[in-house]
Amino acid sequence: MVDPSPAPLSLAPKFAPDRLTLVGVGPGDPELLTVAAVKALEQADVVAHPVAREGESGMALAIALPWLQPQQLLLPLAFPMVAEAEPRISAWHEAADALARHVRTGRRVVLLCEGDVSLFATGSYVQLALRRRHPDLSFALIPGIPSVCAAAAAAAGVAVDLPLALQQEGLLIRPCPETASDFRKLLQSARYASTVLGLIKVGHRWPWVCAALTEMGLLDQALFAQRVGWSDQWVASASQVPPDARPYFSLLLIRQLWPEVLP
Ligand SMILES: C[S@@+](CC[C@H](N)C(=O)[O-])C[C@H]1O[C@@H](n2cnc3c(N)ncnc32)[C@H](O)[C@@H]1O
Known part of the structure; x- marks a missing residue:
């Protein structure tokens, strides 16, 4: 009953x-x-x-x-x-x-x-x-679906699995810093705090962001997503994105660490 x-x-x-x-x-x-x-x-x-x-x-x-x-x-x-x-x-x-x-x-x-x-x-x-x-x-x-969430979902379509947050992790959604030095500091503090980054407004900053990720050995841990949900959507590992300026509607997801217990 x-x-x-x-x-x-x-x-x-x-x-x-x-x-x-x-x-x-x-x-x-x-x-x-x-x-x-x-x-x-x-x-x-x-x-x-x-x-x-x-x-x-x-x-x-x-x-x-x-x-x-x-x-x-x-x-x-x-x-x-x-x-x-x-x-x-x-x-x-x-x-x-x-x-x-x-x-x-x-x-x-x-x-x-x-x-x-x-x-x-x-x-x-x-x-x-x-x-x-x-x-x-x-x-x-x-409320509407945020671009960062849509990017994480679209990543699965190109066989990249990038959950936004698991277990005790943090998630920080914010605009890309204005300088390479601030960007490096942000990556370090995010790693220290087990925080996944969702960086919006990457667009014209991509050339130096790409250089900083390369220098820190993090290109493979970053997902680049451009015009998510549009017919010309492009979602790829950051390692596949040429270092030229990208459109305003582009973002990065950066996961530097994973929890120990996973399937
Ligand atoms: C003013 S914010 C708007 C954020 C929006 N309210 C959201 O919930 O996603 C604009 C930034 O969001 C990101 N963005 C918004 N839509 C996007 C899309 N379809 N594809 C990729 N990035 C997007 C870009 O980084 C862009 O520079």
């Missing part, structure tokens, strides 16, 4: 689409959206999406496109990729205000975010700006 387990307190879906939802759309493949993300997209009147410059089309929109319908209003929001603070702060404020305006006209609005919505994501800045500038406006977040 089935044990009568406690009745659930609420049958409401965990990710019931709100009036405003920040949606992680995964790293590239439209099949890697969650069911919750697809439902939120289907129910949206307005689909906001980040672009680097006005008139451009963004990655997040390209990923979500198969799930969108012609009657939905597309709302590109420009987030300049610059080092200065001011243009970025203005862009976050303008984005939050634009989203709030649409929500206040009674529309259901989604903001698309590439990968996960809380991991090095423009969506996080918009989230903070919304909370400060429109504290009365509630919104929901739907």
Whole structure:
């Protein structure tokens, strides 16, 4: 006989689409959206999406496109990729205000975010700006598959097994350091702390990163992943990647140690 387990307190879906939802759309493949993300997209009147410059089309929109319908209003929001603070702060404020305006006209609005919505994501800045500038406006977040996780999964497809973390290990996901000396220090501290590294924003840093990995004898312990989930995805041992600059959408997974007890 089935044990009568406690009745659930609420049958409401965990990710019931709100009036405003920040949606992680995964790293590239439209099949890697969650069911919750697809439902939120289907129910949206307005689909906001980040672009680097006005008139451009963004990655997040390209990923979500198969799930969108012609009657939905597309709302590109420009987030300049610059080092200065001011243009970025203005862009976050303008984005939050634009989203709030649409929500206040009674529309259901989604903001698309590439990968996960809380991991090095423009969506996080918009989230903070919304909370400060429109504290009365509630919104929901739907997590997405992070590029680092998608890269570890894609590695198996090229017969490279690189679990992100096992047993007592740590996992550090962060941008690639800016200098070779900081990169070497990071590798040493990660090794000391049994921590696997997921380094994003490798792109144009690859020539000196590759040289440092070679010098430290770590090329074979590193997985390089470029445009994961896209039709031109390239995932390979770092030892197979020529030392030229790579695209912005590239990352490294570095596992220097393995636990003693393994199958
Ligand atoms: C601003 S971060 C966005 C991270 C994203 N929110 C996530 O959850 O993966 C951009 C960096 O993530 C990495 N990245 C994002 N998507 C990627 C993909 N499809 N393939 C490889 N790297 C990717 C790249 O290193 C890129 O420089």
